[in-house]
Every structure is written in C-alpha cells, then in structure tokens.
Amino acid sequence: MLTLAACGGGAAASQAATAAPTRAPAAATRPAAAASPVATTSVRIANFAFSPPAIAVRAGATVTWTNEDEDAHTVAIGGVPASQPLQNGDTFAHTFSRPGTYAYLCTIHPYMRGMVVVTAG
Amino acid sequence: MTTTEIDRRGFLRCMAWAGTGVVWTVTGGVLSGCQLDAAAPAGPRTRDLSFVQISDSHIGFRGAANQDVTGTFGLAIEQVNALPARPAFVVHTGDLSHTSAADQFDTVHQMLGTIRTGSVFQVPGEHDAVSGDDRAYLATFGRGTVGTGYHSFDVNGVHFMALVNAVATQGMGHLGADQLDWIRRDLAGRSSETPVVVFAHVPLFAMYPAWGWSTDDATQALGMMKRFAAVTCLNGHVHQVMSKVEGNVTFHTARATAFPQPAPGAAPNPSPLTVPSAQLHAALGITEARYTATTGRVAVIDDPLSP
Numbered sequence: 001m002l003t004l005a006a007c008g009g010g011a012a013a014s015q016a017a018t019a020a021p022t023r024a025p026a027a028a029t030r031p032a033a034a035a036s037p038v039a040t041t042s043v044r045i046a047n048f049a050f051s052p053p054a055i056a057v058r059a060g061a062t063v064t065w066t067n068e069d070e071d072a073h074t075v076a077i078g079g080v081p082a083s084q085p086l087q088n089g090d091t092f093a094h095t096f097s098r099p100g101t102y103a104y105l106c107t108i109h110p111y112m113r114g115m116v117v118v119t120a121g
Numbered sequence: 122m123t124t125t126e127i128d129r130r131g132f133l134r135c136m137a138w139a140g141t142g143v144v145w146t147v148t149g150g151v152l153s154g155c156q157l158d159a160a161a162p163a164g165p166r167t168r169d170l171s172f173v174q175i176s177d178s179h180i181g182f183r184g185a186a187n188q189d190v191t192g193t194f195g196l197a198i199e200q201v202n203a204l205p206a207r208p209a210f211v212v213h214t215g216d217l218s219h220t221s222a223a224d225q226f227d228t229v230h231q232m233l234g235t236i237r238t239g240s241v242f243q244v245p246g247e248h249d250a251v252s253g254d255d256r257a258y259l260a261t262f263g264r265g266t267v268g269t270g271y272h273s274f275d276v277n278g279v280h281f282m283a284l285v286n287a288v289a290t291q292g293m294g295h296l297g298a299d300q301l302d303w304i305r306r307d308l309a310g311r312s313s314e315t316p317v318v319v320f321a322h323v324p325l326f327a328m329y330p331a332w333g334w335s336t337d338d339a340t341q342a343l344g345m346m347k348r349f350a351a352v353t354c355l356n357g358h359v360h361q362v363m364s365k366v367e368g369n370v371t372f373h374t375a376r377a378t379a380f381p382q383p384a385p386g387a388a389p390n391p392s393p394l395t396v397p398s399a400q401l402h403a404a405l406g407i408t409e410a411r412y413t414a415t416t417g418r419v420a421v422i423d424d425p426l427s428p
Contacts, residue, residue, distance in 0.1 A: 048390035070184035070393045072220050074251055085220035085251045087183055107253045111292035111333055 037117045042066070045073050045086065045106075050114035059121040062095040073112065077104040167278030167316060167414045173201050173208040173238070174320070174408040176357030177377030179248060180228050181219035186380035186393035187401065190219075194232060196426055197378040197407050202237045204409070209276050211238045214357035214375060215246030215287060215322030217258075226261045245270055246322040246358060247287040255288045268299055273307050279316045279412055282307065286336045287322040287358070294323030294336030294358075304342050308349075316417055317346055318410075319354045326354070326365055326372045329385035334359050343370060353419040355410065359391075362423045373421050376406040402426040 037056035044051045046068040057063060065075050067086035075092050076082035083092040085108070096102065096118040106112040178194040187193060201211060213233065218225035226249075233241045249258040255269055266272040269285040282304070286294035296304075308317075319325065325339040346352045352370045360382035365372045380393040381404035388394075396404050405426040412419045 048392065070186060070395075072182075072248070072251070076253065082252045087220070108247050108251050109292075109333065110290055 054115040056117045064093045066091045073106040076107045170277040170412040173211045176214040176375045177216040179219040179379035181225040185395045190379040194378045210240040213243040216248040221251040250288040282319045284321040293333045313348045317352045323358045332391045375408045
C-alpha cells in the first residue's frame with residue numbers, strides 16, 4: 001500500500017500555516033494576571049494550563065501543583081530554580097515566605113503561565 | 122501575493138510533482154515530498170545521497186498515548202537498519218528524552234549507536250532542555266557543536282545545518298542572535314548553487330503559532346538562505362507529517378517515534394494523542410530523504426512504523 005499525501009496535513013493544517021510567523025501564542029495573550037486571584041494553595045496543571053491561573057495565599061503558605069496532564073510540565077517561579085519535570089500525577093510544592101507577586105511558567109511550554117500573590121501573613 | 126496564495130500554489134506544485142509518477146517504491150510508505158517545479162541543477166559537484174530523519178523519541182514518557190516509547194524507538198531503528206540502502210547518516214530532530222534525565226539521554230545515546238549508518242547527528246528539543254538550558258543534553262550530545270548545540274557539515278556537496286530553536290524559548294521556537302550570527306558566517310562564501318538542508322526541532326514556518334508551532338526569528342535565518350537555489354527544512358516537534366513550499370524553501374515535518382499529536386486546532390491543546398493500539402504504529406514513523414544531483418532537490422518519504 002502506498003498512500004499519497006501531497007503536502008500532507010490536510011485542509012486544516014494548510015489553513016493553520018497561513019498565520020504570520022511572528023504572531024504570539026494565543027495562550028500568552030491571556031495574561032494570568034487578568035484573572036482575579038483565587039484563595040487556594042492547590043494548583044492543577046491540566047489541559048496545558050495552570051488552574052486557577054492566579055492564586056492568593058498568605059506569607060508562609062505552601063502551594064502545591066499537581067500535574068494531571070499526560071505530558072510533562074515544570075513550575076518555574078521567577079528567581080527560584082525550576083521544578084523537576086512533573087510527569088502525570090507528580091506534584092511540586094513551594095513555600096512562599098515573603099509577600100509579593102510571583103509570576104511563573106512551564107519551561108517546556110513557556111506559554112503556560114501562572115501567578116501567585118502572597119500577602120502578609 | 123498573500124500567504125494563502127502561496128499555500129495553494131505550493132499545494133498544486135506538490136500535486137503536480139506527485140502526479141508525474143515520481144513515486145518511490147516503499148511498501149506502506151506515505152509519499153509527501155514537495156519539490157519546486159523550477160528545479161535548477163546543482164552542478165556537477167554534488168552526488169546522490171540518502172539519509173534518514175527520526176524524531177521525538179521522548180524516552181521516559183509515561184502515559185496512555187504510548188506505554189513503551191523505548192520499544193517503538195527500537196522498532197524505528199530496526200526499520201532504518203532494514204532499509205535496502207544504508208543511509209549516509211541519520212539525524213534525530215529533537216525531544217530525544219521526555220524530561221532531560223541523564224538515564225534517558227544515556228538510553229537514547231546507546232540506541233542511536235546501534236543504527237547502521239555512517240554518522241548520527243541530533244538537535245535538542247524543548248524536552249531535552251526542561252530546566253531552561255540544555256547543559257545535560259550537551260554533556261552527551263554536544264561534541265563538535267557550537268553554542269546550544271548547533272553545527273553544520275557537508276556530504277556529497279550538500280550543505281547540512283543542524284539548528285537549535287527549542288532551548289530557552291518564550292513559547293515559540295527561537296534561534297537567537299548568537300545562532301543567527303553563526304548562520305550568517307556559516308553560509309558566507311558558499312556558492313548559491315549549493316543545496317542546503319536545515320534540521321531543527323520546531324518548525325521554521327508558522328505551522329500553528331497558537332501552540333508554539335513556529336519559530337519567531339526564522340524569517341531572519343531564511344532571509345540569509347534566499348540566494349540558495351533550494352533549501353529543505355526538516356523538523357520534528359509536531360508529531361505529524363506536513364509539508365509546505367514557500368519560494369526556494371521546502372518545509373517538512375516528521376512523525377514521532379513516541380506518540381502522535383492532534384492536527385493544528387483539532388484539539389484544545391497539543392496533548393499526546395491516544396489512538397487505538399492497533400493504529401499506533403501507523404501514527405509513528407521514520408522519514409527517508411533522497412537528494413538527487415540531477416535535479417538538485419531532496420525528496421522526502423514518510424514511512425509509518427512497520428506493523
């Protein structure tokens with residue numbers, strides 16, 4: 001059997017390829033800060049997004065991220081070494097001791113972004 | 122001319138070329154090569170050549186999309202070793218590992234060493250640089266490379282460039298100023314008749330920027346290649362076959378040996394695609410490439426993994 005797939009991809013792929021090369025990833029155009037922070041210490045990593053994308057905790061709180069995706073992700077908080085890659089079911093915890101606003105991303109998929117707002121305890 | 126027109130014309134060119142009966146006799150093969158119809162012979166200095174691209178082995182992946190990525194990578198290597206003609210070299214276009222672990226790199230290194238070919242080359246994917254740099258990758262695979270692992274070489278008069286566009290990115294592929302300078306120097310003084318083949322992990326065309334399937338500074342690199350008669354860009358990253366012709370450049374994306382990914386926009390995100398187990402091998406594969414001196418062009422054949 002020999003299948004001819006001229007130019008591959010099909011119609012959907014061809015249309016997708018017409019986008020300008022400099023266009024920013026759609027995910028990155030939705031800054032995490034746009035969502036109002038949710039008071040929680042648990043963040044799900046699901047469907048290539050941090051959920052909730054912005055959280056609020058008190059200083060001294062430990063935040064835990066759980067990867068529910070099949071693909072691996074990391075949690076890289078500004079000024080802190082990135083987490084080890086999290087496979088499906090893996091968790092990563094970080095304690096925020098000082099108030100401030102901490103942006104973070106996945107280094108494998110940098111368009112995945114999140115934010116932790118730490119208030120004085 | 123709009124990009125859409127280029128796409129349509131490119132597609133018609135592909136159809137025309139494929140319709141002329143230039144079909145490789147590869148059992149079970151999917152022919153998806155594209156060639157410009159205005160082919161200029163590359164001159165007498167080049168000789169025919171075949172090489173193989175493998176990609177996205179993701180050694181260390183655990184998930185329903187493929188319970189045994191080491192096994193399917195091994196089958197891909199067996200398939201390369203069973204080709205009737207031994208390829209001049211084999212290139213792995215990135216995501217060798219799933220999480221950049223030393224044991225994953227070691228497994229890939231050992232398995233690549235079992236391929237019957239002249240040489241093996243590779244470029245890193247973002248999964249080979251999960252912490253934002255590719256130092257662990259370079260420790261195993263960096264020999265003979267520059268910067269983040271880019272390098273070039275010549276075989277039978279064809280110039281090959283292995284580029285790195287998946288390390289420390291901001292969401293899309295990125296070459297960076299240092300590498301762009303290196304590309305400029307690497308191409309300087311080369312005859313415009315020289316066939317150029319470029320390897321990179323992330324597509325060098327805007328395949329689907331919403332998922333990061335694009336390289337934000339690729340136009341600068343391709344601009345330096347405009348004077349060359351024929352440029353072929355082969356990449357991985359997207360785990361599916363797609364080709365596009367734009368001016369003097371033919372772009373082609375390869376299947377993975379690990380798991381398929383959705384077509385652009387066909388799912389909410391590019392998560393690994395789980396297909397029925399009986400269909401997995403057909404969704405994986407290797408890519409054969411054949412350079413023909415009389416046409417100065419590279420034909421690309423995507424072979425699904427043998428059942």
